[in-house]
Amino acid sequence: QQQVKQSPQSLIVQKGGISIINCAYENTAFDYFPWYQQFPGKGPALLIAIRPDVSEKKEGRFTISFNKSAKQFSLHIMDSQPGDSATYFCAASKWNSGNTPLVFGKGTRLSVIA
């Protein structure tokens, strides 16, 4: 079964707009939720991450919103730029259980057009 569900599959946003990607998880034992950015031919790179003790985390143009009761979290990219065009993956793991392997969503291909 898919433990982390990600949507949308693809997203087209105008330059300067807001990109929003959503994820939902099933396992309530998950307590660490990172987002990764991947360019073609490269491995995923950590973008931003959140623990469930906060509802929002912001780093520059990137913000994670977290809703523990709904078991959902989302990535917002403000002032989206063409250089943000990439595939984004949400993931989850059990931090308090000793850094268990990450479970990834299926990814969202973001295209930012001028």
Place this chain on the structure above:
Amino acid sequence: DTGVSQNPRHKITKRGQNVTFRCDPISEHNRLYWYRQTLGQGPEFLTYFQNEAQLEKSRLLSDRFSAERPKGSFSTLEIQRTEQGDSAMYLCASSPGTGGAWGYTFGSGTRLTVV
């Protein structure tokens, strides 16, 4: 040390052949992970090591797959009797073992094509 290094970057092999990939983690990282990524999908966990000990293996890791990390440094992933379904990007990642996945760094992967 500039990051996680994986070799080769690309490998084309005939069905039934054996292949071996190498991963060199960030030197101070004691955890090393292998993931597999197929086109249009997120990475899927295969196995991981804490130093030289293999701590967990996914059900995806069939008996044709074997991974080693001698002396807790580099790691190899071998696939025996390759099948077309093995075609994928094989990603290696390393982390310090503390601080969760905050220090989780991926390599650029080895793309395997089985023909």
